[in-house]
Amino acid sequence: MKNLLLLALFPFTVSAADLMICNGEYALCAASGSTPTGKTITVKGKVFQEGMAVCPVLKGRSVANGALMKNSCDAPPGKVWSLFSTVIEAPQAPSWAVAPLVHRTFVLSKTEGMSNMWSFICDKQKLVNGVQLASCYGPINESPLTNGHVKMGSTIVTDAPAGVLNPVGGNF
Numbered sequence: 001m002k003n004l005l006l007l008a009l010f011p012f013t014v015s016a017a018d019l020m021i022c023n024g025e026y027a028l029c030a031a032s033g034s035t036p037t038g039k040t041i042t043v044k045g046k047v048f049q050e051g052m053a054v055c056p057v058l059k060g061r062s063v064a065n066g067a068l069m070k071n072s073c074d075a076p077p078g079k080v081w082s083l084f085s086t087v088i089e090a091p092q093a094p095s096w097a098v099a100p101l102v103h104r105t106f107v108l109s110k111t112e113g114m115s116n117m118w119s120f121i122c123d124k125q126k127l128v129n130g131v132q133l134a135s136c137y138g139p140i141n142e143s144p145l146t147n148g149h150v151k152m153g154s155t156i157v158t159d160a161p162a163g164v165l166n167p168v169g170g171n172f
Contacts, residue, residue, distance in 0.1 A: 022083060023061050024060075027058075027134040028055060028062075028087065029055035029136055031099075031159040032093065038050075043139055053136045053138070065144075079134075082117040087101070095129060105156060105158075106156055106167075107156070108141065108153065109152060109153070114156045114166055114169050115141075117138040118170075121136070154171045156171055
């Protein structure tokens, strides 16, 4: 609940009409980092470097940006959406054991980027230590709030541990 309250306190351009509650499988990338794929991804007409994050697949209620998902929580077969959730613990790399999600902040710089996976599609992968994983593809240094480029020097919030490449997070 505190995460939803945090989300509600920040003004951003995702309109209330775009927010959707989904119920079912979703990938939670909050504690993941992403590796550049060498490709680009276009979000609302803006081009970004694409990153791939390996994320655990959970089941339950989650929050989505319907504008990026064609207003449907349904993913194609073999795929799942990467969504936001209020869970306080989740499986985390490298062992995929369940651990608390711990918020931290860092400053976006030329040497420390971030990635956004919220409401982007993922490919389901194999089980690892009993955890369903997904490869999620999304933009690097793109704001989940405005869908624009995040400026260097911005403060980023993530649940990924320090040292992870392009942690999934946002400039909240």
